Each structure stands twice: as structure tokens, then as C-alpha cells.
Amino acid sequence: MKKFQDYTVFAFALIAGLMLFSCSKDRIEDRDELNEYQSPNAYLDSKKQPEQDFLIDTNGTGPIVGNQGTLIWGSKNCLQLPNGDTIAFPFNVKLVELYTPKDMIYYRMPTVSSSRILETEGEIRLRAFKDGTELSLRAGCAYKVTMPDSAPQMDYMRVFYGIENGSIVDWTDDLGSLGVTQLQNPFWESDSIGYTALIERLGWINCDRLAGTASGATLTFTSEVDDLTNVAIFAYLPATKTVMQAYNQSMGIIPNGTFTKIIAIAQDAGGNLFSFYNELTVNNSQAVDVTLSQTSDASLTSLLDGL
């Protein structure tokens, strides 16, 4: 009987031990409510470079000068209506200038060509309109464009053209793929003002070159506290002045070994601004944990200015 009592004591001690042992309710714990955000596009739009509108009503020597120093020379005779008809004065030339990573981020204009990063010196959007109808360049005609740069050094920058697909713009230097026969030098020439090239298609134009390779790393963005669905996430690669944007919380391809700055921007339902900033050297595909914190317009502007 004594032995039985010992066993019983042992048994109950074991039970008590099990009770005291760390038990877990993890399987039924509710998912933590994630902080939800609205798209920051309204905020970004309020900060982006305006599209400048030039009314051209007579012949002149040019150039058209943009707010940030972009120079444009062109002829009315090079412009045509969608049906190929010529136009008469007046007509409008519209220009957007994006020369800093901040402005490219505000405009959500990454410098990536089919997942390959581009080393860039600037982007512009050059369009022409006649009574609200968008015009195009006649075959064989070109507009001369100079992008300002105080110290242009590279002579290998090529003219890339933007391919608009919804809100996403891809870049290509293959004019043939856009239905335009390449007649002009596809490179930007550097001079004392900056980079100059002859543009054979209106729209988005980029001064850059392919900097990435077809292989490298992909970043995915996750968060245990924030719902990233509406969060705008960008990366800036200082070495090549490349701006990248994440789509569906994924971004690539980044060459291994690239120093990268990550910026995420969001707004809550009350219009409050949130941001996340991180620096890392990308050595392989990885997940980046994002935790947004409230910020101010001034702080975020300063952050983007410092990229």
C-alpha cells in the first residue's frame, strides 16, 4: 500500500508538472489586427513635379526651357495628329522633369527595364497637344533634348523610352519594338550643359543605361504589424541612382552586393503620414520586415532629399 501511495504521489506530481509545463494557445490565438492604411497616392501626387505647359504660337529659335533646366528644340512640322494630318499654330508642349530620386518616388517612376535596373541621370515626360489631342512625331523627325547636369561624365548613356502599361511604366531602348524606326544616335552626348540627344518618340524619356543583370536578388516585404497592401514601397540604389518600386510587396532584380535604401510610405484613414526607412546591402533574396511609424511631411521630405 505504501508503494501504491508513492506511485500515486508520483503520478499526481507528474500531472502537476504537466499542468505547470508551458502550454500554448497559439493555435487559436487570433491573428493580430494589422494597422491598415490607405494609398498614399494622393499625398504623392500633391508633392510631385507639375506638368509644365508651354503654348507654342509662333516660330522661333528655341529652346523651350523647363523649370529645372531641360532644353527642348523642335519643329511644328515634325508633329502630327493621330490621323497623320499636319497641325497649325498654336499647339501645346507639356513637360515633366524628374531629376532626383525624391521626384521619381513622388511620381512613382522607377528606373527599371524589364526587371533590370537602370543607371539613370534623369527622366522627363515630353508631350505635345493640339486642342487637347495628343500629337506624335512624324517618321524621320526628332526633337532635340538636353537634360541638365553640372558634371556629365558618361558617354554611354542611352535614350530609353517609356512603355506605359496602366500605372506602370517600363523602359526600353529598342525603338523598333515601339514601331519607330531608329534613325538617330541612340546615345546621349555629354556637353557643358548636360546630356543631349535626339528624341524620336514623344512620351517618357530616360537618360540611362542597363546596370543590372538578369540574375540577382528579390526583396519581399512583410510586416507583423502593418498591412502593406496599400503601402508604397521604394528602393533607391545610390551607386546607380536607380529608383525601384515594389509591386505586390515584391521588388527585383537587385544585383547582389548592392547597397540599397528602402523607403515605405503610407497614409492612414485620418490622412496621417507614415513611413519606414531602412538601409541594407543586398546579398541574396530576402524578406524585409517593415514597421511603419508616423511621420510628418517635413520629415519625409527631408528623408527623401537625403537619399
Next chain:
Amino acid sequence: MNRSFFAVFVLMHCASTASFAQNFGLGASGLYNFQTESIGAGLRGVVFPNKIISISPQVSYFFPFNKVHELTGGLAVEAKFARTRLFNIYGLAHGGYNRWISYDASALPNAQPDNWNFEGGIGVSGQKCLRFFAEYRYNLKFRETHVNAGLLYIFGCKGRSGKFKSKSRKADDCPAFR
């Protein structure tokens, strides 16, 4: 379905024969998992139920209305370390395959439908032919405890009084151990 009925019939038939007498039992139970707050039901067989070491194939099912909906099948080894004329106390170890049907509703990181579980626990069971049993078990994988209580019928026993059916022996108490 017909195969299942046939298998159960054969099992019941064999269990009732002399070769299985006192060496096999079948039972059913109810389960409650304290951590997942889930209710389930279980079925088990017990081989050598009256020996010190018993082997028990078991299945358990936690119903869909629970927070955790799952099915587990495995094998337990029971070791009786204390016994009286009325009951046994035993320790048990159980390993089995777990199908966590509602895994995608869980916030648990790396939740997956297919799991291998290992449990340890302690139990008490009666000595009669139709005997109660109750177990308290700890799941090492999910770090959860549950109770499992039910009834087990030992084939070859004689009714409620727990007498033997043996022809060679007089009626006697159904002993758990000899």
C-alpha cells in the same frame, strides 16, 4: 464502406473468440483540449489490456465546430505502475499522424495540415470487463493538454461483474493481472 463494415465485423468476431479473450479491448471516449477549447471523440483498441504493458492503436477527431478541427491516428504504449483491485494507474506515450484540417484559419506561424505528434500522459482505468478510463495527456508538438475519458470493453470477460468466461476455471473476479 463495405470493406470497413467487413473489417469491423472480422475484428469484433475475432475479439470475441478465445484467442482474443482478455487480450483485446475496444473503447470509445470523449476528449477535451484545454488550450484549443475543443471537444472531440476517440476510438481505440487495446492489446493486452491486463498486462503491465499494453499497446493501444487510437484515433481521435475534434469536430468542425471547434476552433481546431483535426484528426489524429496513432499508437500508444501504456505502462501500468500502480494497481489495485479497483483500478490501474498508468503512464503512456503516444505517437501519431495528425491531420490539422483547419490549419489555414490559425495564426500560428508555419501552421500546416500534416503533422507528427508525440504525447505523454498519465491515466487511470478500471478493472472490470467494461471499464472506465481517463487520461491526461500533453502534446509536445503543440504544447497542449487534453483529457480523454471513456469506456473500454475487454473481450472474453463475463459481463458487468467482471467474471471470466473460461471453461477451465470457476467463476472468479476478472483480474487485471496474474
